[in-house]
Amino acid sequence: MTAWMVRAGSAGEREQWALDNGYTGAGYGDVDSLADCVTREDVTRxxxxxxxxxxxxxxxxxxxxxxxxxxxxxxxxxxxxxxxRTSEVAIGSIDSEYTYLDDPDPQRRHVRRVTWKVTDLARSRIKQDLLYSLGAFSTVCQIQRNDAEYRLRACISGGADPGARVGSSKPMLVPTPSTPTVRMDDPELVEPPVDVSRYAADSIASRLIEAFSGHKMEGLIADILRSAGYVCTEHGEGTDDGIDIVAGKGILGLEPPRLIVQVKSQASPVDSPTVSQLHGSLAIHGADQGLLVAWGGLTRQARKLLESQRFAIRVWDADEVVAQLQEHYGSLPARVRRELPLKQIWTLADEAG
Known part of the structure; x- marks a missing residue:
């Protein structure tokens, strides 16, 4: 057994269809059925x-x-x-041989059946070397190094990446943009390049949670909000009222939108009682909106509850915290920039389908 990465469109356009119907597959809709192909040369033709x-x-x-x-x-x-669309990861098990669907959408024809075991695994629960393997610019590729299959199966059963086992058969690989961790076992195929923006975001997230875990994350979120024009009051350690930061506009921080912020920096997903507590705090304190920082993502129940409160509470997961950090980096305090030194670069854009 082994593990494969299969993308669902450069913008995730096939993701929900794949999850709802139990499929995985490539695009290449202009290519006819491969059912009669017995060699790779047949497929090439x-x-x-x-x-x-x-x-x-x-x-x-x-x-x-x-x-x-x-x-x-x-x-x-x-x-x-x-x-x-959610910056999460779905993991499943292949259940069928190749099938060609007579689907009106040409991008939904070359498929295999899949039973999806996990559909909302937060990227923050996967260690950086394995995340790097998932950043290849390829629609289909095999993931081999760093004990990937064992770790992905552990994510299914335990909800988190345990890291590679000591003495695992595949060597550990320190990820860099020039060191591919996926391959196709094909001498004519150049190993797929890496999505540099995805790699950068994952690298920043890994460094960020090391430098700003626990209550330090609350201070970082307050600094980001101040950079966005809010006046913030941090409640600090020792409080247990579900409020970590109070923020508002204007010189005194009393003008709307007035925010109540709860920060959860742990790797485990935030549950629905936490969402309910934050929602209740909005009415008690006369706030206009709530911000829930959920570094480890949300449980399915919490996500469902938030759907009914979409105009009251916004969620920042690890990806969104990184995005906000990048947007406001230039105006963040020098102490933050010292602990998290970043450099902006430009590169040619490319997308995997």
Whole structure:
């Protein structure tokens, strides 16, 4: 058994369909059914016919990915789908051989059946080396290094990545943008490059939680809000009223929108009672809105409860905290920038489908 990463569109356009219907698969909708293909060369010919204007390198790359979906994946293998729309990860088990669907959407035709075991695993619960493997710019690729399969199965059963076992068969790899951790076992296929922006966000998140765990996270969130024009009062340690920060506009911080902020920096997901407590605090203290910082994401029940309070409470998960940090970095206090030194770069944009 092994593990595979399969994306669901550059913007996550097939994600919900895949989760709702129990599928995983690639796009390449202009390529006909691969059911009669018995070799990778057969797949290559179909790709050449379906995408005639592609370069020879692109044809080989697409064919290798479709051949993996068609022939190399086995029933029982794990499949991981990084979710674009929620910045979470879904993990499932492959249940069928390759199937070609007669679907009106051409991007939903080359598939395999999957039983999704976990659909909302927060990225913050996965260690950085394994996250790096999930950042490859490829629609389909095998994840092999750093004891990946064992760790993903542990995420299914325990909800968190335990890290690689000592003496695991695949060597540990220190992730850098120039060191791929995924491969297709194909001598003609260049290992897929990494999504640099995703890698950067995960790296920042890893450093951030090391430097600002516990009550220090409350101070960081207050600094971000101050950079956005709020006057903040931090409640500090020792309080147990579900309020960590009170913020408002104006010179005294009394003008709307007036916020109550609760900060949860632990890796475990925030539960629905915490959401209910924050919602109750809004009315008690006359606040306009609530902000829940949930570094480890939300339980399914908490997410469902928040759907009914979408105009009262906003959630910042680890990805959103990183995004807010990047947006306001230049105006953050020098002490924050010393503890979390960042450098902005520009790079060519590319997207995996």
């Amino acid at each position: 179909k790709v050449s016919l379906g995408i005639p204007n592609s370069s020879s390198g692109a044809v080989k790359n697409f064919a290798a990915q479709l051949w993996a979906l068609k022939d190399r994946m086995e029933i029982g293998d794990l499949v991981v789908m990084p979710l674009k």
